[in-house]
Amino acid sequence: MSSVGRLRSRAEAEASRLPPLLAQAEHLAGTVLLGEHGRRRSGLGDDFWQYRPVQPGDSLRMIDWRRSAKSDAQFVRQREWQVAQSVMLWVDASPSMGFSSVKDGTTKGERARLLALAVAILLIRSGERVGLTGTQLPPRRGEGQILRLTEMFLREETGDYGSPETRAMLPHARAVFVSDFMGDFDAFSDALTKAADRGVRGVCYQVLDPAEEDFPYRGRAVFESMGGSLTHETKKADDLRIRYFERLAERRAQLRDLCRVTGWQYGSHHTGDSTQAALLWLHRALEGRR
Structure with a gap:
């Protein structure tokens, strides 16, 4: 197949993914019955x-x-005082987010994109400006922005693990970072510190597969990163269980401490849990209440 043919084939495959993601996000947003978003206090406005x-x-x-x-x-x-705010989203699209412990099950990346897009739909339809961190998609209002966000969420990144993009972070905006946060912790720390220095407050939402929480592995096992750059083989996976739990607890504690110091909120979600409950928590966290 020629390069043009391969490009067209890939483009058609990507386009076929867009309607299902958007439809799922629309449905999820519709199941969460929420009142007017935001900061109800007196001032300039029409209501x-x-x-x-x-x-x-x-x-x-x-x-x-x-x-x-x-x-x-x-x-x-x-x-009522009504001033639209800007909300910046970062959704980890690295290979690590492609993991699912169940064949043909929901991957971490699929759940992260669904929740982020559903949050964006709720915010945009309540008058907020929503965009992505970085420079590719600045915050805007309107239904067209929902389509642009959907398209951007379907793009993939290289490297085993992702790190938040901090360029063009608008001062005093809000932000949502959705990831497994399994990569370099210093990269996360630098990103949140830079955001906090600009008055940005938001939510770090950790999405994990249930197997990453339970570590159900026994006997001989080969562990390989989704990007393929890291491999570890053991004959006694049971021996790694306690150390793995310690490392996971340490990473969570690091994330919680980082969010506390920077004025952000930390939340977590498993791909086997309710999407409605996760969306409601995220939306309330952005409003400053949980």
């Missing part, structure tokens, strides 16, 4: 927020005379 009693300094034109006529007091009609 009614509340009535409050007149205070010293309020001008006569601020008084709602119709509401005031119903009582002996005078009231001011306040509107």
Whole structure:
């Protein structure tokens, strides 16, 4: 097959993946019944927020005379403060995220893309600007941005493990990093520190396969990274169990401590768990409540 033919074949294969991912994300977002997203407080805006009693300094034109006529007091009609914020997403697309312990099961990458896109749909439809970290897809509003995000999420990276992109992080934006966070911890630490220095706050969401939590391996086993660069063979996988659990607990503790120091939130999810519960947690975490 010619290079043009191979390119066309790959493009068609990628395009065929886009509608299912988008449909799944749309369905998932639709199952999470959420109210208006965000920061409900008085200020400039179009939506009614509340009535409050007149205070010293309020001008006569601020008084709602119709509401005031119903009582002996005078009231001011306040509107909801509505300013769209920017939310930056990073979804690990490295080979490590392609792991699934079950044949034809959901990979970590598939679950990460689904959750990130569903979050993006909820945010965009509540008026927020959503984009990717880096320079390839700046935050925008609108349905067209959902399609662009879907396309970008289907791209793959090289190297065994991914690390967050920190270029073009908008000051005081919010961010969501979704990964297994199994790679170089210093890269994660540098990324969150740089983001925090720019006033960015967000969520580190760790997605793991149940086998990575349980380590169900016994006897002779060959462990190989998804990228193929790391291999370890043992005749007694049982002997690695305790050390593996210690390393996993250490990495989680590192991530939690890093999030605490930088003002971020840490969450975790297994591919065998409920996607609805995961999406609800993510959305609430972005709102500052869990």
